[in-house]
Every structure is written in structure tokens, then in C-alpha cells.
Amino acid sequence: MASTNQELARIFSEMAAALELTGANPFRAVSNNRVARELRDLTEDVGALVAEDPETAVARLTALPGIGKGSAQKIVEYVQTGGIDEHRKLMAKVPRGLFEVLEIPGIGPKAAKAMWEQLGIESVADLKARLDDPALAALPRMGKKTVENIRRAILFSEKTAARVPLGKALPLAIALRDELAALPGVRRLEYAGSLRRGCETIGDLDFVAACDDPEGVRRRFTEHPSVTQVLAHGDTKCSVRLESEGVAIQADLRLVPEAVYGAALLYFTGSKEHNVRLRERAIKRGLRLNEYGLFRGSEERPQEQGKKPLAAATEEEIYAALDLPWIPPELREDRGELDRPPPRLIEVGDVKAELHAHTTASDGRMSIAELAACARERGFHTVAVTDHSPSQVIANGLSPERLLDHLAAVRAANDEVRDVTILAGSEVDVLPDGRLDYDDELLRRLDLVVASPHAALRQSPAEATARLLKAIAHPRVHVIGHPTGRIVGRREGLAPDMAALFAAAAEHDVALEVNANWLRLDLRDVHVRGALDHGCKIAIDTDAHRPEHFDLLIYGVLTARRGGLEAASCINAWPAEKLHAWLAAKRDA
Ligand SMILES: [Zn+2]
Ligand SMILES: [Zn+2]
Structure with missing residues (x-):
């Protein structure tokens, strides 16, 4: 589905919410919501439709059950000018933070409107500061129990807010991986971290690469169209902030020699707890494991003494040198995975x-x-x-x-x-x-x-x-x-x-x-x-x-x-x- 549709759907949803918050005729909010839903479901790209011929586009859009002539014209307006005038006017009337208040489960537009008008609450931070204020519970349709539910919902979302859901992170990472891996001279490249472990939410994206032309890969990574900010641009590590399809996430790319690719991939896949267990196991065998490989002896940074690792090129050989079978990334959580043979996991x-x-x-x-x-x-x-x-x-x-x-x-x-x-x-x-x-x-x-x-x-x-x-x-x-x-x-x-x-x-x-x-x-x-x-x-x-x-x-x-x-x-x-x-x-x- 094209992102113009999704962007327009978001705008119509915002207009619906703003209409409700300003106490407009409820019917107008409902019809804007209906337009948003139609746009989300639409498989054709309205951008292309309008670009081809605005009149045909209006006819095509108004043929959909939820879109009237006025809404269709606003869609054309958006594609032609990059915005919708009514949307700008409505957004100017409502504090931005109120839309976040509406995201909290259990708070509908009527409740948000009452909080705003009667208590001056304009953001989640304002709301948090008033949770113990009896005036909040005294608002219509509020009450103590609802306030408690709101408190729990705020706490819960704070705990998880910084992380991106798996379903948004994985497509982004796969697309970026495949694009980078196709560059000339790339020998190995994979995403690592909690994403490779299949965790339900992801903090940031980690890529590990071994390639003959590091500068080409670095450039493609830091100049990617989805990059909004380059945080670091070094020889072995680049960090960027990515924004794509409503997801904002930090991504790190680590460039390593092919001979130590397995050690780096293992290290950056984690989890931290799994890696600790592996290092302990190495020490018991008189070995030392770090992101450069598995080494004999107990020196802190053996790679700097010019020591050659016992195993480093692949994860398999590192596990094998620790008398372990290769453990699938999804099991690397220190939940007993070193103590039993790994199952043949479903695919x-x-x-x-x-x-x-x-x-x-x-x-x-x-x-x-x-x-x-x-x-x-x-x-x-x-x-x-x-x-x-x-x-x-x-x-x-x-x-x-x-x-x-x-x-x-x-x-x-x-x-x-x-x-x-x-x-x-x-x-x-x-x-x-x-x-x-x-x-x-x-x-x-x-x-x-x-x-x-x-x-x-x-x-x-x-x-x-x-x-x-x-x-x-x-x-x-x-x-x-x-x-x-x-x-x-x-x-x-x-x-x-x-x-x-x-x-x-x-x-x-x-x-x-x-x-x-x-x-x-x-x-x-x-x-x-x-x-x-x-x-x-x-x-x-x-x-x-x-x-x-x-x-x-x-x-x-x-x-x-x-x-x-x-x-x-x-x-x-x-x-x-x-x-x-x-x-x-x-x-x-
Ligand atoms: Zn169902
Ligand atoms: Zn169900």
C-alpha cells in the first residue's frame, strides 16, 4: 500500500479528532473517520490516481461508499499542494499534545475535550500532573476507577514507548539489509540484535557487515533516503536515525573484517545474558570470548597483542569450540539454552x-x-x-x-x-x-x-x-x-x-x-x-x-x-x- 494513502488517512483521522475536540457537529467527525478508513483499505495509490487525471480520481474516489465529493476534492488538494487547508486550520485550534491524550486507551474525544476545556489539560504531561486532582475524577464520565485505568495506561505506555514493534522494525530492516547486501564487494551482512532474536519490540537496529569496499557501504547507509540524522560516521561504526512509514529508530552499522564476522554477529545479536553465559563457559575452558573472536589465554584484549583467534569467522565454529551446537538466535536469552540440545524450531x-x-x-x-x-x-x-x-x-x-x-x-x-x-x-x-x-x-x-x-x-x-x-x-x-x-x-x-x-x-x-x-x-x-x-x-x-x-x-x-x-x-x-x-x-x- 502506498504511503500517500496512509498519510492522507492520518490527516483525515486528525481532522475527525480535531472536530470532536472543538465540539463540531459529530456527523462531520464520523464522515472524516470513514474517509480515513477507506483510504487505509484502498489498494490503489491516490497520489498516482490524481497525478494521472484529477477528475477521474474524484469520480473513482466518490464511487467508494465512504467518500463524498468534498472529501475527494480535499484528497486532490493534498496531492497537488502537499496539504489540506481545512486540516491546517483545525490543527491550529487544538493543542498538538491533545492528540497524544486521545491515544491513551479509555480516553475518548468527549473526555479529552472536558479535560482541556475545564482543567486546561493540553498534553499527557499535563494529565499526569493532575491524576491525583479530585477535579479530574469529578469530570463527567470520569470517576475514580477511570482515573486509575488512565494512570495504569500511562505507566504502561511509558515503559514501552521507546521501542518499535517487531512488525514495523522487521520489514524496514529486511529492506535495508537487502539493499546494502546487494552492493558490490559485500561478503556478509545481516541484522543482529533483538530483531534477529525475534523479540516483540525492538530498541534499535544493528547491522553487521564484512565487505571489500567499506566506504561504498558506509555511504549508502548514511545517505539512505530514510535517514533523518547521521549520529556517527566512523571507519568501523556508523549510526543514523531512520524514519520510514511512521517508524523512527536508530540504526547502527558495524563494519568488520570477514575473518571475525561470526564473532561480531554473535556479540551484537546478544542477548547480553546469553553472551555472559558464553564468556563464562569460555573462561572455564581457559579461553576468552569477545567481539573479535574466541582466544586462548586470559588476556583482556588478546586481539591487540596480535593473537590469532581459535574461532571467529562463523558463529558455528565459535559454538563448536565451546562444545556447543549452534543455537538459534531466538533461543539466546539465558533460559537454559546452553544446557539442552536446541530443538528443531518451527519455520x-x-x-x-x-x-x-x-x-x-x-x-x-x-x-x-x-x-x-x-x-x-x-x-x-x-x-x-x-x-x-x-x-x-x-x-x-x-x-x-x-x-x-x-x-x-x-x-x-x-x-x-x-x-x-x-x-x-x-x-x-x-x-x-x-x-x-x-x-x-x-x-x-x-x-x-x-x-x-x-x-x-x-x-x-x-x-x-x-x-x-x-x-x-x-x-x-x-x-x-x-x-x-x-x-x-x-x-x-x-x-x-x-x-x-x-x-x-x-x-x-x-x-x-x-x-x-x-x-x-x-x-x-x-x-x-x-x-x-x-x-x-x-x-x-x-x-x-x-x-x-x-x-x-x-x-x-x-x-x-x-x-x-x-x-x-x-x-x-x-x-x-x-x-x-x-x-x-x-x-x-
Ligand atoms: Zn479473529
Ligand atoms: Zn479475536
Whole structure:
């Protein structure tokens, strides 16, 4: 998707928020939000559309359900002039910091407007300073409990704010890596750090390179179009600040001789804790490990004495010299990885089924046939249609009557296709008390039941545990979808007794999902490890709402790898017969 669309979507969202904050007719805010949504979904680039012919562009845009003539003209105005006059005027009326206040979960435009008008709060910092002021709790629709939730949300976002989500950092790093690696004379080049370990958020990007023409690589790196600031430009290290697609992150490039590339890659991949364990192991063997290699003896900086390392060119030979097999980066966290042989971790190519996906019947953008086509393109043998249940009103959840029609449509579509099985399932809400959102009679008709919590995500741990245990014990449930409902860096979600859930899931033969959307990654890595220790099955699903969501799989796989998942314990990696038999056994029980 082109970034002009995304930039315009952001502008229309801002106008909507500014309209609400200034108390304009609420209908105008709603229509601006609708335009923003259409722009986000649009696959054509409006920039190119307008450049080609503004009149045709207006006709094309107004043909979309959410865009009127006035909005279409503003889109043209933006492409032709680089801005929208109304947007500038609105932004001048509202303090910039109020938009950040609106980002805090639980604060809507009405609340933000009241804080601004009645208490002069114009930023998150202002709000933080007033959290203990009774006047804040006394505002309409506020109250003590809401203030406490706001306090928690602010603290939570402060903890994670500086880090970039995996799903934003990885595409950026891959593009940059591939561009640099293609330069003449580059022998080895890889991203390292927490990104190579597949962590859910990334502090900064680290690249390690070995090349014949360091100056060429340095220049391309520091003069890259996404660079906004060069922080350091040295012979062996360059640091820049990158901004691209709404991500701002520091990136470091380290240039090393090819003979010590493995030692540098190992060192800069980390984690710090893993490296400490390796160095201790080296010392016990009378060796010394640093970013220049593994050396005999105990001198501080053996490379400066002209000593030749025992091993340095590859990670494999360094591990081998420490009597270790090569350890996949995702496991390098000092969680016992040196004390047991590494598992054969699951890979994207092992996954052969998508078991959680939405169609236009609820809040997805794909027809059943389009969904099946996406699955076929990826070489999957199975895809499950799992639209929402009635409680998900905003997601257009299916009433029992609509579900029955939908099941018939899925079965008809399945009869039409040859090389992929389309399962008729549902993502059924786990209600706050643990009951499911459809009755048992209806659940019995489904090939697959993914039971997920969506509402009441601030329940106490005890309530959350009871709720999820009840869902796990339900005889028709196959998978618990995004079990905690957390959103990375934004919402903590449920905090149930995970060990109790793992034990129950193993007992009732229910798989626990790693939702691959990088906003969720739920289960998280340590939960995957805990679940496997209890003998649970794991599902990795993209929760696809659009075709491109199938590409999110990598994030779920990386998270699962961090938890030590092998293909055998992942139901999506099973052969079709095994998966279908497992699903049917529950339905027929
Ligand atoms: Zn869901
Ligand atoms: Zn879903």
C-alpha cells in the first residue's frame, strides 16, 4: 500500500479528532473517520490516481461508499499542494499534545475535550500532573476507577514507548539489509540484535557487515533516503536515525573484517545474558570470548597483542569450540539454552493451515473464495473460516441464523475447490463468565471452534482464570484464540494463572493460539515455553482479515520459536489427515 494513502488517512483521522475536540457537529467527525478508513483499505495509490487525471480520481474516489465529493476534492488538494487547508486550520485550534491524550486507551474525544476545556489539560504531561486532582475524577464520565485505568495506561505506555514493534522494525530492516547486501564487494551482512532474536519490540537496529569496499557501504547507509540524522560516521561504526512509514529508530552499522564476522554477529545479536553465559563457559575452558573472536589465554584484549583467534569467522565454529551446537538466535536469552540440545524450531514453511480467518460475513475484507485462494497461494492444505459471534457487534458478529447460512455458503465453497479444504468454523466469544456465545447445538455443527476473549479484558486474574478454564473445558472448543487479549505496548489484557490454563489445555486437548498479528503476539514467547512444558498443543494463526494479513505469519513463528516450538506440537504444521481427524474427534465426541 502506498504511503500517500496512509498519510492522507492520518490527516483525515486528525481532522475527525480535531472536530470532536472543538465540539463540531459529530456527523462531520464520523464522515472524516470513514474517509480515513477507506483510504487505509484502498489498494490503489491516490497520489498516482490524481497525478494521472484529477477528475477521474474524484469520480473513482466518490464511487467508494465512504467518500463524498468534498472529501475527494480535499484528497486532490493534498496531492497537488502537499496539504489540506481545512486540516491546517483545525490543527491550529487544538493543542498538538491533545492528540497524544486521545491515544491513551479509555480516553475518548468527549473526555479529552472536558479535560482541556475545564482543567486546561493540553498534553499527557499535563494529565499526569493532575491524576491525583479530585477535579479530574469529578469530570463527567470520569470517576475514580477511570482515573486509575488512565494512570495504569500511562505507566504502561511509558515503559514501552521507546521501542518499535517487531512488525514495523522487521520489514524496514529486511529492506535495508537487502539493499546494502546487494552492493558490490559485500561478503556478509545481516541484522543482529533483538530483531534477529525475534523479540516483540525492538530498541534499535544493528547491522553487521564484512565487505571489500567499506566506504561504498558506509555511504549508502548514511545517505539512505530514510535517514533523518547521521549520529556517527566512523571507519568501523556508523549510526543514523531512520524514519520510514511512521517508524523512527536508530540504526547502527558495524563494519568488520570477514575473518571475525561470526564473532561480531554473535556479540551484537546478544542477548547480553546469553553472551555472559558464553564468556563464562569460555573462561572455564581457559579461553576468552569477545567481539573479535574466541582466544586462548586470559588476556583482556588478546586481539591487540596480535593473537590469532581459535574461532571467529562463523558463529558455528565459535559454538563448536565451546562444545556447543549452534543455537538459534531466538533461543539466546539465558533460559537454559546452553544446557539442552536446541530443538528443531518451527519455520514459516512448516505451516500448512490457517485456522483463524475472517470474511466479509463479519469484519473481514475477503470473500470465502478469496480466502481460499490466499491459502492455496501459500501452499496450505486447509483454511478455516472463523467469523465473529453475535457479541462482537462492532465486528458484525453473526447471529445464529446468519451463522447457519454462512456455514452452508462455506460448505458450498468447499465443494467447489480441489486443492484446499475450507473448514466451516467460528471465532466464538468467550463471554466474561466463561460461557460461549453460541449454544452447544450450534457449536456441534462447526468443524472448528476458536474461542477468544474480546471484552471485559480488565477482569481480575481470578475472574480471568475461571473464565478461560471454563472455555477450555468446553467439549467443543479446539483452540483458545489470543488467550489474554493483550495489545503489545498498548493494553495489558487478562492476567490469568497461565500455568492453570496450560494444565487444563493439556488435559482437555485444546490448542492455545499464538496470534501472529504483531500487535497481539498472544500467547507471548514465555507462555509458549510454559505451554510446551505442560505438553500443550500450539496453534499459530494470522487472524487474517485481508489477503496481506497472511504475511503476518512470520511474527507468530518468530514468537513461537522464542518459546522453543517444534513443528510436531503445532497443529497448523500437521498433515491434513492428522489435523482433520483431530478436529473431527472433538466435534463427534
Ligand atoms: Zn479475536
Ligand atoms: Zn479473529
